[in-house]
Amino acid sequence: MAEALPYAAIAVLVVGAWASGVLLLDLFMAADARAWKRMTHLRGFATRGSVLERAARRTPALQRVQGELDLERLLAQAHSENTPASFLARTGAISLLVFAVLLAATGAGRALEGQWPVPPWSAFALGALVIPLSLFDLRRRASRTQERTARILGDALMAVAVMTDTRSLQLDDAVRIMSRCAWDDALQTLLDRGGFKRLARSQYPSTSEKYRIIGDTYRIREFSQVADAAGTTNVGVPERDAYTRLALTIYQERLADARVHAARARILITLPIAGMLVPLLMLIGAPTFHAISAGLGG
């Protein structure tokens, strides 16, 4: 039975390759339908897409995975100058290097002791672990940069309200000036140094439209809120009132978040308290265990 398994696996692979080829070449599609599809592609109209694409569009979980692993978006959100290709090459280099070093170390261990200190496949497993860890780190950096950018924009609004009112500066100029004066350069990188052009490629007729596009593409809600406030100034609401109210709203939200966080912390704080048992047991248990095992050993 076990001997037949490799043949069965090969048969499955061959059948799979054949089915994929048939699907890719559209062999079962009528010739005129294929011609229409080609014309649609040439004219740039949206098509139904392949079976897999349609399935992905209908499955929210798959869409989420696709969205979360969108390297171009994640790198732009993290304000990284890496391209997806260079990020993958760098991750590959680190992964291979970890694999090589660990494999050499285990090989050296075998040469010294006569047996493998750890199974050789563990080097491969740890090398492969670098890839998900890199992605995790990139996602963390992207999320942290989003938070920092949103915080600077929210904190700049009070000054923006005054600058647009008493100094008659334009909204975008005021925000860019403030971004240059923050200790953290996250907002300056995005706005003043033109970092937003990486994802927000479409044309914008006004500042509010520009901020709306940045808010949507970089998923920073504060930009959309500033765009909305800028929209209200176009219909006669004074700029100082509009941006001050927005600043107040943002601080109210932060206060609500802080309260929710404090309430949750009261419950979650029991976890590290319970965890304190571990080092205490280690401190008492280790010498006791050592003494018992020494006594039994005679």
Added chain:
Amino acid sequence: MTGTGGIPEPVIVIAGIAVILASGCAVITAILGVDSLGRGYRARKFPLLEHEKDVAAALGWRWRSWIALRAAVVIGGVLVGVTTQIWLLAALLGVVGFFGVRFAVAGRAARRRLRVERAFLVQLRVLRDRMAIGNQSLDSALQEVGRNPGPELAYVLESWARGGSVTGNIVECGLRSRSPIIEHACVVLIWARTRSLDGLIAAIDDVLIPVGEAQLAVEEESLVTLTQQRAVTFAMSALMMVMFISIVRVESFRLYYETASGTIVLLLAGATFFALIAMLGRIARVAEWTRWDLVRIQEQELHPHG
């Protein structure tokens, strides 16, 4: 089949191929682009150093006194550790001394900073009243406020009493405070300062005071979270210390912890303890604020389109 030094040949071949591929990937990375890791804080700011200066300012201490205290506690911790003859404990007490002092005074620093921020908001109202009701100009109102700042703000508002450049004095007040909320208010004062006093009064009424109160409410909530976090950490540390002292007093246990395996256990227990403290810090995280470079604000105010 063994190669050089008894290492199996397949291992050498596979590791060599992996190194070659890794080098190739590294070259591709260098050609395609360079990551900008480490960007965030501007080059001239060192977050750790700035944080230490913030704590010293929040305590109302001079920077040098604060550093002297930190150094004294670290040396004291190491000396106490040396007297126990457990070398790892000397290093551990040194580390605890380095981080522990900041942690021990963090609550006091946060409470004092909040008091200073509240007092600053009160002084802003006084400034507004002097201009709106007393018909004083901004520089004379600032001087009057600077002369009677109250005990909390004596150092922060000292520059206002001097006279001279109004913007320079506001910048110095913000720099001395090292408080995000006061810095923020100073930024608004710099931009709101125009030839017309009405604009400034309106900015204080409509923007600075309501938003400042909202910021203080967030800060107060953060202080509640910080107090919780610190209370639990103190309880855990006390428990750990009592347990450790009790164990070290027993002769057999002390002998065990002088051995190599005992040292490893001690290291593991210490690492677990610090990991739990770090976990606590993540659970009870307080709100962060944007910090503004007031000197740069002053430059930008002079040349907004520069």
